[in-house]
Amino acid sequence: MLDFTALSAGLSLLVSGIEPWMVVIPGILIGLTFGAIPGLQISMAMAIFLPITLYMDFMQAMLFLTSIFTGGGFGGSIPAILMNIPGTSSAISTAFDGYPMSRKGEHNTALGVALGASCLGVLIGYGVLLLLIRPVSELVLRMGPAEMAAVILWGIMLIASLSGKRMLKGVIAGLTGLMLGTIGYSEAGVPRGTLGSDYLLDGIPVIPAMMGMFAASELFRAVNSQYLVDDAAARRVSVREIFAGFRKAVTYPWIIVRGSMIGVFVGAVPGVGSSVANLLSYIETRRGDRDPESFGKGNPAGVVASEAANSTSEAGSMATLLALGIPGGGATAVMLAAFTMHNITGGPQFIREQTDIVYAIILANLGQAFLLILLGLLYIPVLANVIKVPMRYLIPSVLVLAVCGSFGLVGSLAGPVTVMVFALLGWVFKRHGYSVPACVIGLLLGGMADEQLIYSYQISGGQWSYLLERPVAMAFIAMLVLSLFGGRLVGLLERKLAHAPDKKISSA
Amino acid sequence: MKNLSAHQLVDLFVLLALGALAGWYLWSAYSASAHIFNLILVLPLTVIILTLCGAAFVGELIAPTPVEPDLESVRGVAPAILLFCGYVLSLNWLGFDVGTFVFVLLFLLAHGESHWYWAVAYALVFACCVALFFSIMLPYPMPMLLLRDGF
Numbered sequence: 001m002l003d004f005t006a007l008s009a010g011l012s013l014l015v016s017g018i019e020p021w022m023v024v025i026p027g028i029l030i031g032l033t034f035g036a037i038p039g040l041q042i043s044m045a046m047a048i049f050l051p052i053t054l055y056m057d058f059m060q061a062m063l064f065l066t067s068i069f070t071g072g073g074f075g076g077s078i079p080a081i082l083m084n085i086p087g088t089s090s091a092i093s094t095a096f097d098g099y100p101m102s103r104k105g106e107h108n109t110a111l112g113v114a115l116g117a118s119c120l121g122v123l124i125g126y127g128v129l130l131l132l133i134r135p136v137s138e139l140v141l142r143m144g145p146a147e148m149a150a151v152i153l154w155g156i157m158l159i160a161s162l163s164g165k166r167m168l169k170g171v172i173a174g175l176t177g178l179m180l181g182t183i184g185y186s187e188a189g190v191p192r193g194t195l196g197s198d199y200l201l202d203g204i205p206v207i208p209a210m211m212g213m214f215a216a217s218e219l220f221r222a223v224n225s226q227y228l229v230d231d232a233a234a235r236r237v238s239v240r241e242i243f244a245g246f247r248k249a250v251t252y253p254w255i256i257v258r259g260s261m262i263g264v265f266v267g268a269v270p271g272v273g274s275s276v277a278n279l280l281s282y283i284e285t286r287r288g289d290r291d292p293e294s295f296g297k298g299n300p301a302g303v304v305a306s307e308a309a310n311s312t313s314e315a316g317s318m319a320t321l322l323a324l325g326i327p328g329g330g331a332t333a334v335m336l337a338a339f340t341m342h343n344i345t346g347g348p349q350f351i352r353e354q355t356d357i358v359y360a361i362i363l364a365n366l367g368q369a370f371l372l373i374l375l376g377l378l379y380i381p382v383l384a385n386v387i388k389v390p391m392r393y394l395i396p397s398v399l400v401l402a403v404c405g406s407f408g409l410v411g412s413l414a415g416p417v418t419v420m421v422f423a424l425l426g427w428v429f430k431r432h433g434y435s436v437p438a439c440v441i442g443l444l445l446g447g448m449a450d451e452q453l454i455y456s457y458q459i460s461g462g463q464w465s466y467l468l469e470r471p472v473a474m475a476f477i478a479m480l481v482l483s484l485f486g487g488r489l490v491g492l493l494e495r496k497l498a499h500a501p502d503k504k505i506s507s508a
Numbered sequence: 509m510k511n512l513s514a515h516q517l518v519d520l521f522v523l524l525a526l527g528a529l530a531g532w533y534l535w536s537a538y539s540a541s542a543h544i545f546n547l548i549l550v551l552p553l554t555v556i557i558l559t560l561c562g563a564a565f566v567g568e569l570i571a572p573t574p575v576e577p578d579l580e581s582v583r584g585v586a587p588a589i590l591l592f593c594g595y596v597l598s599l600n601w602l603g604f605d606v607g608t609f610v611f612v613l614l615f616l617l618a619h620g621e622s623h624w625y626w627a628v629a630y631a632l633v634f635a636c637c638v639a640l641f642f643s644i645m646l647p648y649p650m651p652m653l654l655l656r657d658g659f
Binding site: 446 | 519523526529530532536537540541543544545546548549550553556561563564567573584585596599600604608615616619620621634638639642645648650651
């Protein structure tokens with residue numbers, strides 16, 4: 001599995017001088033800052049700083065960009081925990097338990113737990129990648145459009161199934177999001193549902209919609225609170241508690257390992273992976289927990305599960321980029337641009353011929369995880385002070401940041417208007433028990449689901465039997481059905497088994 | 509049918525609205541093109557949404573979902589929502605600088621900031637910082653009323 005000669009060459013590339021590492025600390029800090037500010041994206045940070053990499057050699061450029069990626073991966077969890085704004089779709093499930101922990105006054109612990117799980121996740125993820133980069137890339141090659149469509153639908157049903165007793169409303173919300181995600185020009189070349197607006201021809205801007213549904217709607221609900229945390233004593237920023245949170249993450253080794261594995265393998269699926277990996281890890285953790293009802297109310301295990309998976313999905317998307325030359329999302333697309341700027345083409349040939357560089361990139365990411373621990377622990381106490389800001393100041397400030405950020409993402413006032421519309425929708429959804437995350441995931445993946453279904457139709461010639469020839473797609477569909485009805489089936493079986501001895505006794 | 513509270517009636521209205529949205533979207537997509545590439549996802553999806561909304565509607569009529577006790581009052585939240593909508597819709601005229609200043613100032617005064625001078629100072633500094641930061645960071649011009657040329 002490991003080419004030790006190339007590994008040794010890769011290591012010597014990294015330790016031969018201090019130059020490659022000089023860009024890592026600024027890179028992590030840039031990533032942390034962009035990740036922590038609502039509305040600024042990791043991909044935006046990488047794109048802004050991409051021209052600087054022209055003055056670096058390839059190795060240094062890769063270290064710089066991957067350090068922004070690593071810092072941003074964790075940075076996104078800070079607004080998710082403190083303000084219920086997941087900076088990226090891969091931090092959605094961090095907010096599920098991170099924000100309730102903050103509202104209970106456990107913000108220090110939550111941030112520490114997130115940092116611990118992120119760093120350990122990166123270590124495990126890149127460790128796995130070091131061993132399995134070739135098998136992972138071969139696995140990704142087996143993912144055709146049918147599998148992608150199945151993964152998308154599975155992701156939405158997974159999140160809808162989280163709604164518990166209100167699963168029907170969860171499914172309605174997820175499917176409505178999926179429907180809204182297909183607004184705009186279709187593959188047939190006709191506009192649908194645009195109401196004649198040019199702004200909607202490319203579809204609904206997803207990140208502003210996400211900001212509106214998650215952040216703005218939640219802030220409206222908190223408008224009559226004095227502080228994010230009611231108890232004055234609980235509002236203090238404690239480095240000791242952040243450390244304790246960091247150590248607490250280590251007490252969930254199985255959740256971290258499982259989340260990391262999910263992150264690497266599901267995260268490697270281009271476009272879909274990082275959005276689904278954190279949800280899958282969260283749901284699996286909730287399903288396996290002794291007290292699943294405590295999730296969504298501030299259970300640290302939920303934060304660990306989400307952060308372990310989303311930080312490792314970075315490793316998964318790097319596998320796809322390095323091994324196949326396919327960017328899995330915005331950030332890896334910028335990295336692909338850096339490849340092109342240095343006349344390097346990712347893919348099987350790159351892995352075969354420049355294995356030492358591939359190993360050096362992976363090893364550098366392992367090193368970045370340790371630096372992230374240090375920088376994160378220094379940076380978090382500064383950001384955690386947000387908790388001390390009165391809500392009457394915090395709410396308009398965050399709303400303004402969301403509005404300006406959405407303008408930055410879209411480049412027109414369509415961004416702020418999207419935030420406004422989806423803030424109202426999110427508020428109504430929350431008030432009436434519809435799943436906001438399911439709707440957002442649907443919105444995020446709607447266009448892609450449509451595209452993948454069309455490709456599947458073209459490949460299969462409209463024959464359903466094609467699905468039977470795709471065992472991986474069948475497995476995903478089976479898991480989709482299990483996500484929806486698994487709990488009820490288990491309950492039914494348990495009830496039958498519980499009654500079985502009574503019947504035997506009565507028949508005897 | 510049981511006696512329904514205002515919240516439960518709105519619940520039914522939301523279901524109706526979602527069903528109507530799905531129906532309208534199907535009509536919009538179908539009238540744009542009836543080609544399979546245009547309807548491969550939209551047709552089954554909207555039919556499922558309509559069916560589920562119908563099922564949930566009937567379910568709510570028969571056994572309404574109990575209202576959660578900790579729901580915030582609409583009266584308490586409505587002014588903030590209206591102020592936010594006003595802010596977003598006025599950005600084209602007031603720009604990000606003045607619009608942000610007015611929004612933050614009104615929000616602070618409406619939500620209990622007793623020192624008006626402190627509210628004015630915060631709104632002014634915050635609006636200037638945010639508007640200038642984003643206008644410098646972004647590669648395209650932001651609508652501004654006063655800070656058009658940056659500093």
